[in-house]
Amino acid sequence: MSWLMWIMLTPLLTMALVWLLERWPNLREAASLAGGLSLFMLCLWGWRHELHLSNETLILAEPLPGLTLSLALEPLGLMFALMASSLWLVTTCYAIGYMRAHHEKQQTRFYSCFALAIASLMGLILAADLLTLFLFYELLTLSTYPLVTHSGDEQAKASGRRYLGLLMGTSISLLLPAILLVWYLSGSVSFVAGGLLADRLSPFWTGMLYLMFLLGIGKAALMPLHAWLPAAMVAPTPVSALLHAVAVVKAGVFSILKISLFIFGPVQLQQALVQEWLIWFPALTILLASFVAISKDNLKERLAYSTISQLSYIVLGVMLANQLGMLGASLHILMHGFAKISLFFAAGAILVTTHKTRVSELAGMGRRMPFTFVVFTLGSLSIIGLPLFGGMWSKWYLALGSIEARHWLLLAILMVSSLLNIYYLLIIPVQAFFSQSSQRSTVREAPWPCLLGMAAPSAICLLLFWMPEPFIRLIQSGLNLAFANTGG
Amino acid sequence: MIENHMTIMLVVLPMLAAPLIALLPSKNLSWGLAILTATLQLYLAVNVLLDVQGGTAIHYELGGWAPPWGISYRLDSLNGLMALLVCLINFVCLLYAKASIEAEIPGRKLGLFYATWQLVVTGLLGIVLTGDIFNLFVFLEISSLSTYALIGMGRQRQALMAAFQYLLSGTLGASFFLIGVGLCYAATGTLNMQDLASQIGQSDQPMTLYSGFAFLFTGLLLKAAIYPLHAWLPNVYQFSPQAVSALLSATSTKVALYVVVRCLLDVFGVEFSLSRLFADLLLLAGSLAILFGSLRAIQQTDLKRLLAYSSIAQLGYSVVGLGLLTVTGLSGALVHLFNHGITKAALFMGAGMLALGPGTTLLTRLAGGTHRPWLLLLFLTGGLSLIGFPGTVGFISKWMLALAAIEQGHWWLLVVILLGSLLAILYVWKFIETLYFVPQNPPETSTGPVPGRGMWLACGLLCLAIVYFGLDTRFTLGVAMDAARQLLGVHP
Numbered sequence: 001m002s003w004l005m006w007i008m009l010t011p012l013l014t015m016a017l018v019w020l021l022e023r024w025p026n027l028r029e030a031a032s033l034a035g036g037l038s039l040f041m042l043c044l045w046g047w048r049h050e051l052h053l054s055n056e057t058l059i060l061a062e063p064l065p066g067l068t069l070s071l072a073l074e075p076l077g078l079m080f081a082l083m084a085s086s087l088w089l090v091t092t093c094y095a096i097g098y099m100r101a102h103h104e105k106q107q108t109r110f111y112s113c114f115a116l117a118i119a120s121l122m123g124l125i126l127a128a129d130l131l132t133l134f135l136f137y138e139l140l141t142l143s144t145y146p147l148v149t150h151s152g153d154e155q156a157k158a159s160g161r162r163y164l165g166l167l168m169g170t171s172i173s174l175l176l177p178a179i180l181l182v183w184y185l186s187g188s189v190s191f192v193a194g195g196l197l198a199d200r201l202s203p204f205w206t207g208m209l210y211l212m213f214l215l216g217i218g219k220a221a222l223m224p225l226h227a228w229l230p231a232a233m234v235a236p237t238p239v240s241a242l243l244h245a246v247a248v249v250k251a252g253v254f255s256i257l258k259i260s261l262f263i264f265g266p267v268q269l270q271q272a273l274v275q276e277w278l279i280w281f282p283a284l285t286i287l288l289a290s291f292v293a294i295s296k297d298n299l300k301e302r303l304a305y306s307t308i309s310q311l312s313y314i315v316l317g318v319m320l321a322n323q324l325g326m327l328g329a330s331l332h333i334l335m336h337g338f339a340k341i342s343l344f345f346a347a348g349a350i351l352v353t354t355h356k357t358r359v360s361e362l363a364g365m366g367r368r369m370p371f372t373f374v375v376f377t378l379g380s381l382s383i384i385g386l387p388l389f390g391g392m393w394s395k396w397y398l399a400l401g402s403i404e405a406r407h408w409l410l411l412a413i414l415m416v417s418s419l420l421n422i423y424y425l426l427i428i429p430v431q432a433f434f435s436q437s438s439q440r441s442t443v444r445e446a447p448w449p450c451l452l453g454m455a456a457p458s459a460i461c462l463l464l465f466w467m468p469e470p471f472i473r474l475i476q477s478g479l480n481l482a483f484a485n486t487g488g
Numbered sequence: 489m490i491e492n493h494m495t496i497m498l499v500v501l502p503m504l505a506a507p508l509i510a511l512l513p514s515k516n517l518s519w520g521l522a523i524l525t526a527t528l529q530l531y532l533a534v535n536v537l538l539d540v541q542g543g544t545a546i547h548y549e550l551g552g553w554a555p556p557w558g559i560s561y562r563l564d565s566l567n568g569l570m571a572l573l574v575c576l577i578n579f580v581c582l583l584y585a586k587a588s589i590e591a592e593i594p595g596r597k598l599g600l601f602y603a604t605w606q607l608v609v610t611g612l613l614g615i616v617l618t619g620d621i622f623n624l625f626v627f628l629e630i631s632s633l634s635t636y637a638l639i640g641m642g643r644q645r646q647a648l649m650a651a652f653q654y655l656l657s658g659t660l661g662a663s664f665f666l667i668g669v670g671l672c673y674a675a676t677g678t679l680n681m682q683d684l685a686s687q688i689g690q691s692d693q694p695m696t697l698y699s700g701f702a703f704l705f706t707g708l709l710l711k712a713a714i715y716p717l718h719a720w721l722p723n724v725y726q727f728s729p730q731a732v733s734a735l736l737s738a739t740s741t742k743v744a745l746y747v748v749v750r751c752l753l754d755v756f757g758v759e760f761s762l763s764r765l766f767a768d769l770l771l772l773a774g775s776l777a778i779l780f781g782s783l784r785a786i787q788q789t790d791l792k793r794l795l796a797y798s799s800i801a802q803l804g805y806s807v808v809g810l811g812l813l814t815v816t817g818l819s820g821a822l823v824h825l826f827n828h829g830i831t832k833a834a835l836f837m838g839a840g841m842l843a844l845g846p847g848t849t850l851l852t853r854l855a856g857g858t859h860r861p862w863l864l865l866l867f868l869t870g871g872l873s874l875i876g877f878p879g880t881v882g883f884i885s886k887w888m889l890a891l892a893a894i895e896q897g898h899w900w901l902l903v904v905i906l907l908g909s910l911l912a913i914l915y916v917w918k919f920i921e922t923l924y925f926v927p928q929n930p931p932e933t934s935t936g937p938v939p940g941r942g943m944w945l946a947c948g949l950l951c952l953a954i955v956y957f958g959l960d961t962r963f964t965l966g967v968a969m970d971a972a973r974q975l976l977g978v979h980p
Contacts, residue, residue, distance in 0.1 A: 061959040135878040
């Protein structure tokens, strides 16, 4: 059986195991961990054997003549898969501590839906055409719905409605017709290096179709379609961490990346309409979401708005449509993933031990939970993009990309946004460490699986500053593929 | 010898089985004979459909009398697909019916119930297979009359009212149809459909033909519950016995719509019947049906009634596909008849299982999908198919219809189709959410009968079919494309 099949089957088998082992919680969690570990190993194995250069395509089904469900691996997908699988492992470790300490109910459903969501994500990453992408995009929405509404109370139900309504609504009303139009225009929906639609559309209609994709992929949380993301924060923290800082939202921007590269093609995107006008969607989202984040007192909500802002960095880089911008965008998927998950883990650790959700309540907590707040600081610094942290590289290339495109205003926006990041993120650990707390309490650090889960991503943030080359090379090989056929 | 008579056996088998079933002494024997007949029919239907694949047609002359004097049966891709749908649904519903019906209907009536059921199937298959328009009317009446009886057996008292309402509408529809047939006969002097088709261009009484056409279609649209002639449908689907709702939702309106397609495109022909005005009217009626049905479905508080309004909306999709008059649109419409048939049958069966305990399908009384995850999965599969989720049959038909709308440049129609899907998310999520979450004060869990093995088997089969035919459409869409090409006279 091919490697692609195993990548899809591993999380599905994990889900089945979790379900079967319902009665033995320790074994059930062990199965989850084993699933995460094997998926990560598989991805590493694929990287080592350079499967991303092999051009193998696996056709799952062919609903209509020419319209296939097919899987293939390309370098950008491999990068995303590596990140997602490693973080699945880390998050499972964290979740074991969190869910037990929080006495959550329905943990079997939780772990099995988690595995199903990862399976959908892997399908989305490996999708070799738009239909497959669409199918797994929707499956990802569905499989995360039980996770978002985990608590089952009225607030969770309302949030679940908003989550499903916005994500499914936009995808059916805009993404699906966009795919239909691509099919109508070209008789195919496959991802093609250099762009399936290259030279088939006038600049105006390119822009319109691109807008349909941009707004149809609600998971990328571009304003004004971002409201589902703060709503989804009612989920347990491990879910918020993996799915709403990494898997779901990154699946959205990754879809935009793939569609830009392989459906439109970079050359076609450099046309006026996309570059001059549509690029303001992400640019404004970066700024506005930062301002909203400043005003939020709820810690998870503040992080959610920070995510919205950071996602738009990626979309912005993609829309610059030059090699440097795309490189920055792809790297940012990786860097932001590790940094943001550290922040969410820290927020969850605070919640699980102190039951505090507000930023204003955290003053002076740093001395009681030093480890947690150190992790938070490291994550914040990486997001801000300071040297010594991996986050620097992605901002570096994004800035270079906007210079190459002669978009000075965008460069300014990127810099201003970094300043805002300092203001709304770094202020939290600063207050926690340096101001006095009025209340006395005997709070300790979170359970050790949580701490273990938190340590890993923040260590990786540091590591990525010193050795980003393997990933840069991986992304470059993917971009070369996409740019080669266009001569651009 | 038998091979030659396969077509007619499809109709004759249930007709012969009906009185036998009524006479059999035990309910198990009655059911056994019914399911045996259904199995044979399914086998026959698959066989004849394989025979006509690729565009050939089977002609069968009843009693050896040559048409246009004798009654002839003609089987091509179009009615082959419909016959398969009817036989498949009949088989699955009977499988389901045993446990479901025994919980609803007193034992002594069961023999009569299965006998009437066979008559409904006889009528439906007769309508589908006959090549004679008066014979079609006869079968229409056979199926309608026995349907009224089946509906009236519902557990709630409103079932009688629903049956009566349907009787009025149905009789009205059938009378209109008969008047139409009479006028056509007056103008052309023939009742054989193919003969009629060749005479229509040469008739010297166009006004008679036009009035005949108008009567015929008003009658048929009433039977098919096409908006705005849908008023009888919600009550019928809501109050019928569970298995009957499933059977009717998947077959009766579909068969009536089949007659519309057959008469419009085959008998009267595109030039005569589908002037742009009439085609546009169909598009309009279909679009209104999609929007109206979906909006009403969202408001419902009873699961079966919600599904009934959703049926009105889904029928609208097929009408829209018919009005587009292209191969893509028409094949989308035809495959949607099949696809929606299996989807809606699965959903009504699921509703029937939920109703076993509490005896009602009010959404507020339904809960505990979480205790039966398989049931939730059934509703999810069916619901996603209604929305048009990729990987289910609903996606295929909506993809074809939307593509056809784009090809014709009808952008507003694309909007309507997508809007229908969006509204479908709302009403589907309405019941999924009810089933998924544990309510604050759970309704008293009555110790009613639990779903039998046959019920699970039937639902499982349909769910598999929903996914399978959503991924592999060579068979369903292939047949629908053949039929569409034949009807529109396009050669591949």
